[in-house]
Amino acid sequence: MTAGRSGLSDFLPIAVVALALALLPTGLTLAGSTGTLLNLAITILILSLAAQGWNIAGGYGGQFSFGHAAFFGMGAYGQAVLQARLGVNPWVALPLAVTLGSLVGLGIGYLAFRARLRGSYFALVTLAFAEVFRILANAAPFTGGAAGTLLPLDVRPANFQFAARETFFYLALVMVVAVLVLNRLIERSRFGAYLVAVRENEDAARSLGVDTLAVKLKAIALSAAITAASGALYTQKFLYIDANIAFGSWISVEALLAPIIGGIGTVFGPLVGTATLLGLGELAKTGIHAAFGSAIPGIDLILYGVLLVAAIAFAPQGVMGLVARLTRGGR
Amino acid sequence: QAAPVKLGILQPVTGNLAQDGEYGRIGAEAAINDINQAGGIKSLGGAKIEMVFGDARSNPEAGTQEVERMNGEGVSAIVGGFASPICLAASQAASRYDLPYVVDVGVSDAIVSRGLKNTFRFGPGFGTCTRVAIENLVKLNDAAGKPAKTVVLVHEDGLFGTGLAKLMNERLSALGFQILETIPHPTPARDMSNVALRIRALNPDLVIPSSYYGEFVLLARTMQQQRIRPKGIYAVLNGAASNFRFVKEFPDAASNVMDCNHWADPRKPKTAELRKQVEATGRFWLYNTPLNYSCVKLVADAIERAASRDRTKIIEALAASTFTDHIMPYGPTRFENGQNMGAAPVNTQIQGGDIKVIFPAEFADAKAVFPVTG
Amino acid sequence: MLSVEGLVAGYGGTEILRGLTMTVEPGEIVAVLGSNGVGKTTLNKVLSGIVPAGAGQVRFAGEVITGASPQAIVDLGLIHVPEGRKIFPNMTVRENLVLGSYRRARGNRAANLERVFETFPRLRERDRQSAGTLSGGEQQMLAIGRGLMGEPRLLILDEPSLGLSPLLVEEMFQLIRRLNADGLAIMLVEQNVMQSLDVASRAFILENGIFALHGQASELAAAPDLRRAYLGM
Amino acid sequence: MLSVEAVSKRFGGLLAVSDVTMRVAPGSISGLIGPNGAGKTTLFTMISGFERPTSGRILFDGRDITGTAPEVLAAAGIARTFQIVQPFAGLSVIENVAVGAYLRHPGRREALARAEAVADLVGLGSLGQPASSLTVAGRKRLELARALATEPRLLLLDEVLAGLNPSEIRDIIPVVQAIRASGVTILMIEHVMQAVMSLCEHVHVIANGQTIASGAPSAIVGDPKVVEAYLGHGAAERLAGRAAHG
Amino acid sequence: MLNGLLTGAVYALVALGLTLVYGVLHIINFAHGAMLTLAMFAVLMVHLGFGLDPYLAIPVLAPLFFLVGYLLQRLVIGPASRNDDSSILLVTLGLSIVLENGLLAIFRSDTRSLTLDYSFSVLDIGVALLSLPRVVGFGVAVLVAGGLWAILALTDTGKAIRAVAKEKLGAALVGIDVNHVYAVTFGLGAATLAIAACLLMPSFYVNPRVGNAFVLVAFTVVVLGGMGSIPGALLGGLIIGVVESLCGLYLGESLGQIGIFLIFILVLLVRPTGLFGARA
Numbered sequence A: 001m002t003a004g005r006s007g008l009s010d011f012l013p014i015a016v017v018a019l020a021l022a023l024l025p026t027g028l029t030l031a032g033s034t035g036t037l038l039n040l041a042i043t044i045l046i047l048s049l050a051a052q053g054w055n056i057a058g059g060y061g062g063q064f065s066f067g068h069a070a071f072f073g074m075g076a077y078g079q080a081v082l083q084a085r086l087g088v089n090p091w092v093a094l095p096l097a098v099t100l101g102s103l104v105g106l107g108i109g110y111l112a113f114r115a116r117l118r119g120s121y122f123a124l125v126t127l128a129f130a131e132v133f134r135i136l137a138n139a140a141p142f143t144g145g146a147a148g149t150l151l152p153l154d155v156r157p158a159n160f161q162f163a164a165r166e167t168f169f170y171l172a173l174v175m176v177v178a179v180l181v182l183n184r185l186i187e188r189s190r191f192g193a194y195l196v197a198v199r200e201n202e203d204a205a206r207s208l209g210v211d212t213l214a215v216k217l218k219a220i221a222l223s224a225a226i227t228a229a230s231g232a233l234y235t236q237k238f239l240y241i242d243a244n245i246a247f248g249s250w251i252s253v254e255a256l257l258a259p260i261i262g263g264i265g266t267v268f269g270p271l272v273g274t275a276t277l278l279g280l281g282e283l284a285k286t287g288i289h290a291a292f293g294s295a296i297p298g299i300d301l302i303l304y305g306v307l308l309v310a311a312i313a314f315a316p317q318g319v320m321g322l323v324a325r326l327t328r329g330g331r
Numbered sequence B: 001q002a003a004p005v006k007l008g009i010l011q012p013v014t015g016n017l018a019q020d021g022e023y024g025r026i027g028a029e030a031a032i033n034d035i036n037q038a039g040g041i042k043s044l045g046g047a048k049i050e051m052v053f054g055d056a057r058s059n060p061e062a063g064t065q066e067v068e069r070m071n072g073e074g075v076s077a078i079v080g081g082f083a084s085p086i087c088l089a090a091s092q093a094a095s096r097y098d099l100p101y102v103v104d105v106g107v108s109d110a111i112v113s114r115g116l117k118n119t120f121r122f123g124p125g126f127g128t129c130t131r132v133a134i135e136n137l138v139k140l141n142d143a144a145g146k147p148a149k150t151v152v153l154v155h156e157d158g159l160f161g162t163g164l165a166k167l168m169n170e171r172l173s174a175l176g177f178q179i180l181e182t183i184p185h186p187t188p189a190r191d192m193s194n195v196a197l198r199i200r201a202l203n204p205d206l207v208i209p210s211s212y213y214g215e216f217v218l219l220a221r222t223m224q225q226q227r228i229r230p231k232g233i234y235a236v237l238n239g240a241a242s243n244f245r246f247v248k249e250f251p252d253a254a255s256n257v258m259d260c261n262h263w264a265d266p267r268k269p270k271t272a273e274l275r276k277q278v279e280a281t282g283r284f285w286l287y288n289t290p291l292n293y294s295c296v297k298l299v300a301d302a303i304e305r306a307a308s309r310d311r312t313k314i315i316e317a318l319a320a321s322t323f324t325d326h327i328m329p330y331g332p333t334r335f336e337n338g339q340n341m342g343a344a345p346v347n348t349q350i351q352g353g354d355i356k357v358i359f360p361a362e363f364a365d366a367k368a369v370f371p372v373t374g
Numbered sequence C: 001m002l003s004v005e006g007l008v009a010g011y012g013g014t015e016i017l018r019g020l021t022m023t024v025e026p027g028e029i030v031a032v033l034g035s036n037g038v039g040k041t042t043l044n045k046v047l048s049g050i051v052p053a054g055a056g057q058v059r060f061a062g063e064v065i066t067g068a069s070p071q072a073i074v075d076l077g078l079i080h081v082p083e084g085r086k087i088f089p090n091m092t093v094r095e096n097l098v099l100g101s102y103r104r105a106r107g108n109r110a111a112n113l114e115r116v117f118e119t120f121p122r123l124r125e126r127d128r129q130s131a132g133t134l135s136g137g138e139q140q141m142l143a144i145g146r147g148l149m150g151e152p153r154l155l156i157l158d159e160p161s162l163g164l165s166p167l168l169v170e171e172m173f174q175l176i177r178r179l180n181a182d183g184l185a186i187m188l189v190e191q192n193v194m195q196s197l198d199v200a201s202r203a204f205i206l207e208n209g210i211f212a213l214h215g216q217a218s219e220l221a222a223a224p225d226l227r228r229a230y231l232g233m
Numbered sequence D: 001m002l003s004v005e006a007v008s009k010r011f012g013g014l015l016a017v018s019d020v021t022m023r024v025a026p027g028s029i030s031g032l033i034g035p036n037g038a039g040k041t042t043l044f045t046m047i048s049g050f051e052r053p054t055s056g057r058i059l060f061d062g063r064d065i066t067g068t069a070p071e072v073l074a075a076a077g078i079a080r081t082f083q084i085v086q087p088f089a090g091l092s093v094i095e096n097v098a099v100g101a102y103l104r105h106p107g108r109r110e111a112l113a114r115a116e117a118v119a120d121l122v123g124l125g126s127l128g129q130p131a132s133s134l135t136v137a138g139r140k141r142l143e144l145a146r147a148l149a150t151e152p153r154l155l156l157l158d159e160v161l162a163g164l165n166p167s168e169i170r171d172i173i174p175v176v177q178a179i180r181a182s183g184v185t186i187l188m189i190e191h192v193m194q195a196v197m198s199l200c201e202h203v204h205v206i207a208n209g210q211t212i213a214s215g216a217p218s219a220i221v222g223d224p225k226v227v228e229a230y231l232g233h234g235a236a237e238r239l240a241g242r243a244a245h246g
Numbered sequence E: 001m002l003n004g005l006l007t008g009a010v011y012a013l014v015a016l017g018l019t020l021v022y023g024v025l026h027i028i029n030f031a032h033g034a035m036l037t038l039a040m041f042a043v044l045m046v047h048l049g050f051g052l053d054p055y056l057a058i059p060v061l062a063p064l065f066f067l068v069g070y071l072l073q074r075l076v077i078g079p080a081s082r083n084d085d086s087s088i089l090l091v092t093l094g095l096s097i098v099l100e101n102g103l104l105a106i107f108r109s110d111t112r113s114l115t116l117d118y119s120f121s122v123l124d125i126g127v128a129l130l131s132l133p134r135v136v137g138f139g140v141a142v143l144v145a146g147g148l149w150a151i152l153a154l155t156d157t158g159k160a161i162r163a164v165a166k167e168k169l170g171a172a173l174v175g176i177d178v179n180h181v182y183a184v185t186f187g188l189g190a191a192t193l194a195i196a197a198c199l200l201m202p203s204f205y206v207n208p209r210v211g212n213a214f215v216l217v218a219f220t221v222v223v224l225g226g227m228g229s230i231p232g233a234l235l236g237g238l239i240i241g242v243v244e245s246l247c248g249l250y251l252g253e254s255l256g257q258i259g260i261f262l263i264f265i266l267v268l269l270v271r272p273t274g275l276f277g278a279r280a
């Protein structure tokens, strides 16, 4: 990363990855795979958006949130409630849901950052907000309460429901790639530099003229928006949302783990991490299936846990760190 | 020997719902064994049924992922799901492949109202359960000379409990009961003593709890501890009141608790046989087992009649099904928009260390003890 | 007392120390000098067991300590007062000092505490203040005081005068003399070249990973090369 | 340029700075010296906006800046270094400096170019190296470079020479002079008296939070109060001797 | 109200184990809940297997779990994470998945509980009936808190724990074995969990996921009381217990959970260091 070298070459890796992913469905069909892998790929793309969102505030900005479920859920419920209760077209609902998520991010961020919460204090306060939303969504009538919100099945492109799963895949891919590009642009900008500076040392950053509050707010708003988009896509895929899915801690954990596994504060980290996490899970499942059948519940998850620990033991800087180490050795 | 017919069994055997999933799976396995031992699918040359098991991990994504895998492995139908969100997502994923999907429990009525042709629900839905629960309560109360006037509703705050409590609230008030209070609680709850204290303060004639296992056990024990003795505990779709572990471990707290729930037909010989079989392996007798047992039998029957592995044919056969060889107290199946119209819950009561059916009369093997005295 | 032979060490791929040989005799003050970044601190860290040696041998008090754990080395009485203080900021001054005798000289804790407070009256005044809010110089005193609490047999001081006022620097060197006069062997790493050579009996000059020069401190102080390189004269 | 008016700061029971008044003339290099724990750094933290004085006012260019946030002051032209260095440890040297440069150069290319120039000026080599692997002296230079990259008008240096050996100090003195020559006013805390003597036009001495002396360096080293509280007789003699030689 | 206090004592106990590992070392231990579950199963096993009363099991299980925690940190968490914070997060998560599903595989998904003569005993103190197991729990919680406080504040080991939390190099240089201290801390945390499990079992149930119910509350308790503060954890636990109980009474048990989080958020926004916290 020497100075000055920037421009289009920075985006080359993204273009390569985008192209490779774009060829994936065709490749899978040619390889004779049934829907399993494509379905997995779609889930990976959707959840990687949540992780990419987290990575902006958490990875680049060092604001570790344990409550990105709050934003995921806002996106998910926004998308669902706008359609189901207010009859808004899903294509229109999507940007609204994203905006809603972003505003919630801004609100939580404002309260937390004004109170100068850092580190695990910040983490836990976001977690608390997510829990509050979960409890409210589970009780409020307009979210459908505990019954959740179900979107009617009505397969029409105008309705954001597609007969071919590939369409959904490409749609998710476009969003993921857009966020990858956005990430790279941020990395190359003043905002990005300030964000990282805030992560490393707030006092030093302030002494250099960085308005840390503003930087953190921008980051959390953007972060929340992207994670909300993930929630909205999730709703569109499963056409059903309830409080535990939308605001449950699983998504907060997923959004946080994937970047750490993949490589925190890197462009590809969240995507690679999500793929690794879900891929490992699937691998453990099929592997165990092949070896032992399905007699003992949970042993695939035991294997998954062991793999997870092993992965950290051998790739301390995340998968991206490992890749970097290997390629550096080669160069 | 004909190639086996593959049948997908989807249950959440890890995560929050692991217990239900596991007992469902026991039933499905038992049914497959029975069918295979009886010669498999005769119209397909005695083809054996081969189970393709999938762990739905208590969440919808994992559920759909398993449906995809099962489809890849070429299953002819899928049975199970247990929780409504899983059933909703899984059946929809299956519908892409015209893959017949039989829901075992999944009480949300949205499951059968989406117009999915592939989706069938063998058990009763939410509406039916509440309607029957209220009807039977009224009958019970009337028969005993209306001892119960005041009611406290306790419910878990999920899909089951909340919806139920809302309906109960409206209907019971209309029927002249006085609802003193409705108390929701989360699952898992760390502490039920506040609920118990509240009940003690309100001193209702009747407590209507609908909770999962752990919470109800806590509540029942605390009530016993605090010497709270209403005239009746009338549970609805309760995780413990129809669970033998509860009966065995806390006979005092469990005694005389009533439940309106899924339950096997006690008078069918196969029920007792299956129960013995399950208990012989050190497990308890829960409704998930007979329900899934019956669902698998239902699907096998449809395949038998369709005489084909073709999914559309199986769906047609399911839709036309008038199946009686199950062990639930339902009568012959009759599907309307995928819902088995004969399905209904029954009332049970814990008496003398056993769970007895007390209502409706045609399936009952004991008389209700109500009001409870002493 | 301390003898180092053919010591090689570094971080990852880069070798910083490329074969050092030196000794510190009982009761002696040895100065290790060198410009910024040559590896003086690295040497200290190897001696105290924080950074592993790549090759060579370190012996202390008759035992081979290459590869020994930091605790074992402390047990033997080799105590390293690190550059940058590394005090425990979340604990009080007194607690910091008490931890200095975590492994050694527990029995004499009270007496040693008193001695440290006598040496640094400032610390007594700040007794219950949390160490992180001490001024830079106060923190340095605390770091040295903590080292003394373990009754060292050889004390390694890494830039002890850093950030001290001239008066305190003076006192620091007097303190070093005094400790030494009581029989304590000291290895001193300093930027304060002249004063170091003044108190030291012998000195080693580290350059490019090896000791380019070594000898009696007084002779080195007069060496023209050294004066040019480190004093700018 | 900077004027500190009767500023005090209290931490709980401790009066760290007590009624200090001082002035820094535009274009000058001034020194702030005093024993350890005198309150020098605390004064800096107040001038740079990290702490609010318990009482008193601070004026910059005649404007009252008491209690103004550090980032605002940085934009207004006040930069500081930290005595306990605060590098962005996860970033490379050049990235560290660039954060400062972005203040006046929003574009990446210009900011990086500026950062390289500044790094060069203060003698920072290997720009791609992670800041965490710098030695103490390297970190001091980094502190200086970063602050300088914000293109300040007033630069507050807190012991940037500590940890450098005499010849390195000699190398860096011209750098500081060049900075001043480019129009930056400098206020420095320093214990290295040789540097103070050769750089500063004016020295302010505090002890126990209070001003004990103020004036030209040559006058200060002879002040018995300063010798007593700060220099000690040995250093005072050496300095006096040097002054006589020079 | 009184009941809330008693419940709160249990929260405090679970939080005490956490305040060591999380509050002092600032390590977020995802496996805390799974360890609690493990301990609860252990109580169940020694009861079913050896007829050991849960209270009498404390002297057996607390040292055993100290060892378990110690070895887990020493052999698994430490080596796999190299004591790097975000790696610890992942390793403990992996560990919790392994533990939880291991318990599931061994014990199956059933919810179990103990039946003891005194499970149902109550103390009639006139105004209310107090459950005996909970009163005992309260007493022991206070004792354990006192013990832990003494360890942290008065012993060298306690000081070493706090030292390692902030300054590993400095600690190593005074001869503190950093890995050992980490392991001891984990061990202490695990031992407190074992005690908590022994106190919980007479009146609670266990299944492979039960520990999770306590984790979130435990985290809020730790922060509310002030990171690493033992009296804080005790007080925080009691406050949360009371808040939960009052909100439960007025808002319903389920919406009442909001109370915990709202109080938590408010406290953090107003006094970010928690009730007993020192400067962060």
Ligand SMILES: Nc1ncnc2c1ncn2[C@@H]1O[C@H](COP(=O)(O)OP(=O)(O)OP(=O)(O)O)[C@@H](O)[C@H]1O
Pocket (backbone or CB within 6 Å): C011, C016, C034, C035, C036, C037, C038, C039, C040, C041, C042, C043, C083, D132, D133, D134, D135, D136, D137, D138, D163
């Ligand atoms: N943890 C580390 N990882 C990689 N390189 C390091 C690390 N610590 C130090 N270095 C490098 O090792 C070299 C020697 O560093 P060391 O701190 O030993 O020097 P020093 O002589 O003590 O310098 P100073 O006088 O500035 O304190 C330097 O080039 C430094 O950049």
Ligand SMILES: Nc1ncnc2c1ncn2[C@@H]1O[C@H](COP(=O)(O)OP(=O)(O)OP(=O)(O)O)[C@@H](O)[C@H]1O
Pocket (backbone or CB within 6 Å): C133, C134, C135, C136, C137, C138, C163, D011, D014, D016, D034, D035, D036, D037, D038, D039, D040, D041, D042, D043, D083
């Ligand atoms: N946040 C704080 N809380 C309590 N006391 C403090 C705080 N900050 C500084 N002090 C105390 O105020 C006094 C002045 O500290 P300051 O850091 O300003 O000294 P200094 O003059 O810079 O000393 P040095 O030359 O050693 O760096 C010291 O005694 C210090 O312990």
Ligand SMILES: [Mg+2]
Pocket (backbone or CB within 6 Å): C040, C041, C042, C083, C158, D135, D136
């Ligand atoms: Mg050094």
Ligand SMILES: [Mg+2]
Pocket (backbone or CB within 6 Å): C135, C136, D040, D041, D042, D083
């Ligand atoms: Mg200072």
